[in-house]
Amino acid sequence: MIFCSLLLAASACASTIQMDDGRTMIGDIGQTSGVAEDPTRPSPSAGEVKVTPILIIDDGLRRTFVNKFRVRNILDVDREKPIVISVWQDHAEHGAMVGAVGRQLRVTPFDDYGRRIYEMQAAGGSISVVQGITEVTPTYTRVRGLNVEPRSYVWDQRLATSSIPRETLSRILQNAVPENNPDARLQIVRLYLQAERYTDARRELESVLEDFPQLEDLRDELHQLRQLGAKAILDEIELRQQSGQHKLVRLLLENFPAGDVDGKTLERVREMLVALDEQDARIALVHRLLDELVAAITEPAVQRVAGEIQAEIKQELNAASLDRMTAFINLADGDALDSDRKAALAISGWLLGSNQASDNLASALSLFDVRAKVLAYLRAPLAGEREKLLIDIRDSEAGDVRRVAQLLKLVKPPLPLPEEQERSPGVFELGTAIGPGLGNVRYLVQLPPEYDPLQRYPTVISLNGAGFRPEMQLDYWAGGQGTDGVRRGQAMRHGYITIAVDWLQPHQYSYGFTADEHQKVLAAYRDALRRLSIDTDRVYLSGHDIGSVAAWDIALAHPDLWAGVIPVLAAADEYIKFYTENALFLSWYFVCGELDGDKIEQNAYEFDRYLKPKVDTTIVELLGRGHEPFTDEIQRLFDWMGRKTRRPSPEEFEVHSMRPWDNYFWWVEFDELPAKSMVSPSSWPPRRGTRPARLIGRKYPNNKLGVRGQAGKTTVWLSPDLVDFDKPIEVEVNGRRVTDRDNPIEPELRVLLEDARTRGERQRPYWAKLEYP
Template identity: 35%
Template sequence: MTVRLFPEFDSVSRHSTGRLFQCRIVFALILCFLGLDFFPFPAAQAGEVELEHGTIIRGSLVPILGLTDALASKLEGDVPIQESARTFDGAPIYLVDDGMVRYFVPRRQVVRKNQDQELSRLETFKLPQKVTGRNQMLKTVGSYIDVTDFDKFGRRTVTLNTSKGNLALLQGVTEITPHHLKLTGLKQQWDLGLRTTSIKEDVLDAMLNEAIDHLNPNERIAVARFYIQAGLYLPAGEAFDAIERDFPEYKEKIATYVSELRTLHSQQLLNELNQRRRAGQHRLAQNAIMKFPTNNVAQSILRQIREVQDDYNKQQEQIDKARIRLGELEAEIKDPATRNLLQAYRREVMTQLNFETINRLGAFLNLENDDSLTAQEKLALAYSGWIVGAANVVTDLNTALNLWTARAQVLEYLRTENEQLSDQMLETLSKLEGVSAAVVKQMIPLLPPILDAPVRDITNSFPVHVTDPKAEVPVSYSVLLPIEYDPHHTYPMIVALRPSTLDANSVLDWWGKYKNGPGQSQRRGYIVIAPEYLSKDQVNYEDNVTAHYAVIESIRDARKRFNVDSDRVFLSGHGTGADAAFDIGMSHPDLFAGVMPIAGKTSAFNLHYWQNAKDLPFYIVGGELDRDTLEHNSLVINRMMRYGYDIIYAEYKGRGYESYYEEIHNLFNWMELHQRLKYPKDIEEKILRPIDNRFYWVRTEDLPAKSMQPVTFNSNQRIRARPVELKVNIKIGNVIYVRSGGKINTLWLNPELVDFDKRLEVRIDGQRKFNDFLRPDMKAMLDDFKNRGDRQKLFDARLDFF
């Protein structure tokens, strides 16, 4: 077996393995010096923490003062010593060790902790290993060149890429748990873990068979229970079948376990079915219903399956009814011109009517049998609902038909670059009866794609070239769409930045492919794009403006071609891409719902920009032996944790520079719990580059040259300039205060931010610049949407100050 990894660097430094012990000693000495009683930190206990956003992390729980010894010893920031002495909860960070990964989380993010979890009931198996030559200790682990499969004794050979050439090392499994395998170096000091579910099932089975007496039924039962605890239900079922076959007298003894297994497996299948529905994969969901096992399944689960099936049947009945009733009602229309229009519109509706769009006709279907409504009024409900949604329908047919005309004009406006034509379209829109800026705002979320999507085969990735005529440099990206992609379903999106040594398909495959079949992004219903953000032959990320521009333009272009949920766009990267993700995420926090750097390092800009990310969640993954990564990143991450930012740092023990595919399920579970912050009323950001000048609903331009950094910046440089500080606040009384170093400032506003029914005052750097009523501006709204392609964040007005 060859593992696909991301080879890139080789380093020699590493943080201390004894930091937890040293943290406790430093803390004890400080308390003694202050004359306070010292209650030593409790030994690590099995437990769990629940974070504010909903993630639950299980393992041994220890409060710590800092990510590294040096940071812990400083006792910087906001740690109250007296509180720490009494409860130990004053420590700003919790370390949760699950045996394979150390998860660092901010104490302020923890809403519940439990240190009484019972883990002793988990089935665990030992494998004896002969260890020699333990004098050598690996200080860093670079990229893997090759990894063999484990043999039945739990041994394998790992070939590493080092500065001295390839190095083959022998590893052995010493313990197998339902969660992970413990490994050790047989000829060098190297202790690490691997997730149990990452091991091939036949290889795992061979190791377990070697660890037990195959003729002992109780040990065979322990193996079957192990599989249940690991979530490997099919192997568990096979194991119980084999026990019943070899030891028929044990049938009753294992009956309870088999019943538990069936319940867990059916619940797993139900969860998968519901996940398919949420992802818009209705054909797969219906196939799963047809194949769902019904024998010996809990009635509660069968009831949920019936409810899902009934819901699909009801929706199909509505689709069939809509097809029939629209034709019948159309036949009652006497005016030939109106009937011809309705026929054309009905063809579109019939072509696109499915489980994703039937809700647009909800108002029509609820009232299609109402005798108090005329045929014209019922058709108005249907055709207005198709354009602006069932919650915004009208009963006047002429107004409903105007909405279709307006939609055509809006699409043309968004697609044309001819300013004269644009003005004409706006004039046409303004004259249409029943069409206002508010109506156009209702229309935008349901618009077809602004740009064509060059989709040939949605099962594989394909390239896209940004066609924006105003693009400053050529921009391209690759796309991998989810299974059963439907332009009427709204999808979250992952922006994946590749390592410099691999192409875009490497990160697309990591997120969305598995053994040449659909992987997690395709199964869970995520679009993944991989912008080409590095120049040819570029090895290191250089914090450059071009990379930022390529990523931002790729996101905007993808929003215009695909139905992207802009509230759930996540930025990720591996290696060099992770370095870029740190920088781009903190520079443009309003674009993302979260950032997931994997095996990456923070940059000089992050030392200034970390406060920009106060509302931007981070999930960071790295290895204990990957260069000096934690030591390096801690300068930024420790501050974020002490201030209670939404952040998880997962450090794999004994692991180096890898892709960490084992963490992918946790990453998707984490993404499911996050959405971006859209309309903050208090904004405080730092700016060191002209491209980092728009945050949420504010943009500042013409910034002081002395603070702006070069277009291309070496990450090893130190930034000596003082950043420009942008501070914006919306106060009671409908007043906006802006402090900005820029000479030009632009505000995009909507009723979620200010009251359009009251006079608005805007003060910039202490001077009143605006004191009037705002009025919705259709041109401002459409121009901003045309620029950003963001359907979920629309603005009704724009104010420019020079």
């Protein structure tokens, strides 16, 4: 065991929970039948059957609620007892009890002795509580109200120890333990080690050995800490590589701290550097082969196009796009093919991907022309201009639906990122029209390091709360700006695009569940799809305060758009309570505070429904916390998002709608929904007995689709993910067959391009549609 001479602490029994999505959590486990249930409630009385399908994992910082059927395994393991370092404070045992924590107004940094002032909103004004750190553990730091004049507050709050800046924590711990007591000083080393803060543990141990030379036998432990620290650096490098930050990866590998690092780790570093060198060599090979190829082409028109492609490849070829040239690399370095066929492989591979590469030069040249026209179509504002382009594409050799669909997957975003809109490194302030006559919506974008439009990026769309600016959502997800204007938070580490939508009206303090609010968020998203390289299978909708209510509601209204939903400080209300069936198709991560008023009780009914086995839900309640952003949870949120992708169209779905604009679900669009089920937000609450419209879609065997729902008009959208266009397609609406065997449904270039243009979806556009009646 590492640190066998240093860590002689007792073991403690704890449970490690392995979730079905691969996450692991450690803590004490309890069971409950509802999130608002008192866990100290005695056993049920005679005749009462108590069902406890919900697990609670308590790690001292938070309670995490999950459905027990989504747990893969529970292991009771002996692990080292967590180090607890006590910090003396004159904490209040008597005084005003903090039973609810209002909106956070001001929080001062901790001083060297672990004290700060927490100012919060309260009835009639604000209150300020003097707090002090009383315990530090690897997972959480306990903060309590102190005895002060004129008024003391009894308040027990928990913070993630990882959320306290390293320098601040170090000073607090050094002041908390006797400087001349080596055992107490070693407790700090142990705490850092258990928290997996290996660099901090090494620095502290070096300081201990300098002050206490008699502990020289612990010097071997420094070596082990260096190994752990080197492994942590390598893990970070691999994370950055997965995020597409190849320049940073090379820089980190070339400057890897090799001193006193074991051979296995250094071998992995060498392997990664060799792989990068091989990758660079393949890129250089592509450029050399293209130089030779263009020089060998004799036909002027072909040479001109090949030269244009060569210039584009020379500028844009990198690690993200190198796979496109695999067929060209494998077949072009030799005499087996003539220059025309090699040129065809280069052009078609670059445009369609290596698996679709062809050695037909005429077809490849047509592809190059078609791509230019497709991009022009996606940008064209006028219908007449688009119609002319459509005709030109149709008349081209490569203008069939299948190849155009593949082109769409690999093209760069059709609209540019205006350089004049860049406000700081990687931060753009953008805007777009919401709809005819509805004005514009502003939104902010933070790009990850080394952003490359040829690579698809996971994306967080975040909605601010009342009284807060959208810029604060960028700070939350991507980190605050440093003195150089650069953010270095978790979205930057993991390679996520962050979008903050300026969705609130001036002086708006509640969410209205309106079409205008929905359209602002969706319009910003669609415009971002046209300008940014977003992986539409990995888009996560989030929000704080009333922004979280908006995120919750918009996600339920459009469950086909999101990979996951993260409401922070949300409150279930209005349509949310009628749309629970829609939640089945999404992954949810709710974050709330134990002392945020009565939020848990207010949400309890919905939370309990979401914690059924069919819904992928995690609910986190931070202990002693109120109405605040909860930056403590950010690392666990990225771990969760990294495991969630947008689900494919379900084999069968039933969703509910009570608003006319909640009418597009996966491959079915319903118009003119029944008036008896529609309730305007201005007319809320609905009359007694009002039921949402039930809208059903189902995929049957043998290329058959069925739709049920009362609507004046139904549009069925079709794609290869849904049906096989090479076979007869049958569609039923409300039990009536609406397809004609004599007129089979065929892919339509117009449908494909219009869908890609209007929705901005280039990864999974629809190829055909059927309208009924």
